[in-house]
Amino acid sequence: MSQRIDSHPSESDLLSLSRNELRKQLRQRRRMLSPREQEQAAASLALNLIKNPDLHRARHIAIYLPNDGEIDPHLYMAPALRKGVNFYLPVLHPIHPGKLVFSPYYDGVELTANRFGIPEPSFSKGLRRPAWALDAVLFPLVGFDENGGRLGMGGGFYDRTFAFSRQGTRPAPKLIGIAHEFQKVEKLPVESWDVPLHSVVTDKQVYRVK
Numbered sequence: 001m002s003q004r005i006d007s008h009p010s011e012s013d014l015l016s017l018s019r020n021e022l023r024k025q026l027r028q029r030r031r032m033l034s035p036r037e038q039e040q041a042a043a044s045l046a047l048n049l050i051k052n053p054d055l056h057r058a059r060h061i062a063i064y065l066p067n068d069g070e071i072d073p074h075l076y077m078a079p080a081l082r083k084g085v086n087f088y089l090p091v092l093h094p095i096h097p098g099k100l101v102f103s104p105y106y107d108g109v110e111l112t113a114n115r116f117g118i119p120e121p122s123f124s125k126g127l128r129r130p131a132w133a134l135d136a137v138l139f140p141l142v143g144f145d146e147n148g149g150r151l152g153m154g155g156g157f158y159d160r161t162f163a164f165s166r167q168g169t170r171p172a173p174k175l176i177g178i179a180h181e182f183q184k185v186e187k188l189p190v191e192s193w194d195v196p197l198h199s200v201v202t203d204k205q206v207y208r209v210k
Helices: 011-015 019-031 035-051 074-082 157-161
Strands: 060-062 086-092 100-105 111-113 119-121 136-140 174-178 199-201 206-208
Touching (some): 035 074, 074 086, 086 119, 100 119
Parallel strands (some): 136 174
Antiparallel strands (some): 111 119
């Protein structure tokens, strides 16, 4: 039986932690959710994704496979597919370390665990879609605040892949952070390399950032 959320460290406790300590605490907190709690959160998340204006016109959307207690966005796929949306999964780039490419994601696609143990489609130059050609990207957060400050796993893959979005020289997708509501903290610093979010969607609400 999972421990209740309100028995975890308070938000004031979390704010006093370093980024690494905060990351550890928030990851532990989401891993302790029961399967039932995760199912309820996923259902609520899907409804909020449907409401998010940043996704209303998107037809090419990157999604993720949940890992480490991350909230699951997959219930959003069925209604989006009926509207003609194409989905893609991130794949570790085999030539440019630290960056991602995106391959089509559909029922029956073959997946293989990458070096982090996360399933991904095989790299295929002919099938992948450039990051700039996506309309929207749903990616998991470890922590976030209402002003767009965010905390990831620390690898910097999304920041490097979408660094071009800060330059405004070419079309860029809507970058949408996904998290459980309890992963929200009062304030997170914005680093110089952080790509800005357009919104954050949780199981409770949509936070519009820009």
